[in-house]
Amino acid sequence: MSSLVKEDLEKKLFKPLSQNLYEFIEIEFSVQDRYYLCVSVFFCLTVTKNEEVKIIMVKHYRIGLDEKYEVTKKWSLNDLQMIDGKEADTDNPFFDLHFKKVYSLEAYSCASKYAFARTVNKLNHAYLKKDLQIVNFDSTYINDDSIWSSNNKDCLVLMRICFYAFNLVCLSLCPLPL
Template identity: 45%
Template sequence: MANLRKAMLQENIFTPKGEKLVHVLLTQLSEENEDYCLCLTVTKDEEVQITFLKILPSGIKEKYMIQEVWLLEDLTMVDGRDATADNPFLDLHFQTVCSLEASSTAAKYAFVRSLRKMNKIYLQKDIQFLNFDSDFIQEMSFFGLPEDTMMVIQLCVQAFNCFCLLHSL
């Protein structure tokens, strides 16, 4: 479903504007119970934008309404709220703070890795990333493996180490 949504967003929202969709995060505002998408795009002028779209249920086909568009260069801080807990909450600090709830903690970390990567490629700006487990927001793609696969491998190794430690006691 995520790939289908990304393809539909690219075709219907971003291609007409000459933008390339890099990442989509399904989210909710912390105070509401409606679905939104946070989209990371690159314009034809190589500006990185974060577009906040509201998902409007409309029968079989979803419709989207642009709520807000920010430039990555205006982002000063990303706060994961608590690095020690499994939580999907995220605060994006522009001139105002946008508080979101991602569909999962893994989705939140994948989005943050995409933000960091786009910043590294296009801006090299000093954006603060607070309250994240640094092991999971670092680039992990060695040997040509996708970052999510590397994260699963890393979690498995950590679980295996815990298992071995428990059996050695």
């Protein structure tokens, strides 16, 4: 389903604006409507052909059978000071984006929160190379140079949980010393 939403977002919202959609996550923002947090690269057609990375909040709604998307907030990655994952040791979907103002958000899942942070980190290194603080995240899952990094990064958190569960099962099968 998420690939269909991404394709629809690209076709209806980003391609007409000459933007490439890199990542999006569903966030809890309103009870009635769906919201997505998107990361895109906007190609400014200037003499130097600068590439500016944007973080965009998109509202999704339906009118009849038509899917509609509306940009509700837009920030430049250059203005992002910090992403706070709020408790790296727990499986929670909450995080803060620190611009001039702090925006508290809830991702659809912990895995999508990590996917978003990884993409922002990757695009920061590729385009800005600025000192962006990413705190209260397990750095194993954020950095591309880690041994857990792969093309299907959404499964990383699940792999780690399965590893821990396997260890617990093995420990439970071992007899306790008297």
